[in-house]
Amino acid sequence: MKVSIIGAGNVGGLTALQLCSLSFVEVVLIDIVPNLAYAKALDISDARFIFKRNSRIQGADDINRIAGSNILVITAGLPRKPGMTREELGQKNGRIIKGICQEIKRLCPEAVVIVVTNPLDAMTYLVLKETGLPPSRILGMGLSLDATRLANLIAEELNVKVEEIEPCIIGSHGKGMLPLSRHTKVKGLPLEGQLDKEKINQLFERTVNRGAEIVSQLGSGSAYFAPSAAIAELVKVIAGDEKRILPVSVYLNGEYELRDLCIGLPCRLGKKGIEEVIELELNEEEKAAFLKSAE
Numbered sequence: 001m002k003v004s005i006i007g008a009g010n011v012g013g014l015t016a017l018q019l020c021s022l023s024f025v026e027v028v029l030i031d032i033v034p035n036l037a038y039a040k041a042l043d044i045s046d047a048r049f050i051f052k053r054n055s056r057i058q059g060a061d062d063i064n065r066i067a068g069s070n071i072l073v074i075t076a077g078l079p080r081k082p083g084m085t086r087e088e089l090g091q092k093n094g095r096i097i098k099g100i101c102q103e104i105k106r107l108c109p110e111a112v113v114i115v116v117t118n119p120l121d122a123m124t125y126l127v128l129k130e131t132g133l134p135p136s137r138i139l140g141m142g143l144s145l146d147a148t149r150l151a152n153l154i155a156e157e158l159n160v161k162v163e164e165i166e167p168c169i170i171g172s173h174g175k176g177m178l179p180l181s182r183h184t185k186v187k188g189l190p191l192e193g194q195l196d197k198e199k200i201n202q203l204f205e206r207t208v209n210r211g212a213e214i215v216s217q218l219g220s221g222s223a224y225f226a227p228s229a230a231i232a233e234l235v236k237v238i239a240g241d242e243k244r245i246l247p248v249s250v251y252l253n254g255e256y257e258l259r260d261l262c263i264g265l266p267c268r269l270g271k272k273g274i275e276e277v278i279e280l281e282l283n284e285e286e287k288a289a290f291l292k293s294a295e
Contacts, residue, residue: 140249
């Protein structure tokens with residue numbers, strides 16, 4: 001199993017570390033900045049003894065090293081700055097992504113591609129159109145991060161174990177995300193029966209603004225610990241053909257009566273990528289909010 005990561009910044013570098021700690025056989029870290037990926041790969045490799053893992057990692061600025069990848073992660077692009085929306089990143093990061101897509105077609109056309117670059121849903125759609133790969137093999141890591149943020153906040157509020165939370169968020173990765181209280185469970189029971197509506201709305205608002213809150217506190221750059229963990233989980237589920245359901249940005253072709261866009265929904269993931277888009281039973285209010293997010 002060969003996993004390549006394009007972009008050796010904070011998110012890409014930490015993702016590589018996570019994957020090596022999970023004992024992935026071959027990890028390749030690529031960055032356009034000379035020696036950056038190489039240096040980080042050396043540093044990560046030095047942790048093998050501590051992890052007691054025999055993962056092999058190589059770093060380079062040569063894109064040709066991604067050839068034959070089974071899974072490809074794209075973290076390359078400019079990060080958000082304080083006050084900047086994900087949408088404002090679109091034009092600049094779009095040019096970067098287009099160049100990468102040409103290399104994907106040439107070097108690893110059989111790979112499952114995980115897009116991390118923001119604006120997430122737009123960049124996932126762009127990768128799909130530019131590579132021409134089957135939609136099942138292109139997915140965006142967005143809501144899987146938002147879901148773990150929601151679970152963390154609920155666990156803190158209710159003072160329960162985080163593994164007792166089953167978060168549910170659909171929609172776009174950004175201001176348009178839609179946490180669903182009816183489908184979010186705590187110890188197997190709906191969240192809306194365990195907190196009042198005002199408190200739930202506060203938790204949902206904090207979830208939506210969590211990324212921007214981190215950006216504003218950092219002053220430069222954006223979140224990278226939780227994003228790298230979310231990426232590693234996706235890679236693990238796909239590589240292990242686990243058939244687990246996780247929220248990702250997926251191309252719709254009639255599901256939820258929507259076509260020709262990428263948006264976040266729960267999907268069953270396996271070695272071929274997206275194996276099933278889960279269609280939740282939405283009430284009229286939820287459906288209207290989801291369609292607004294899609295628009």
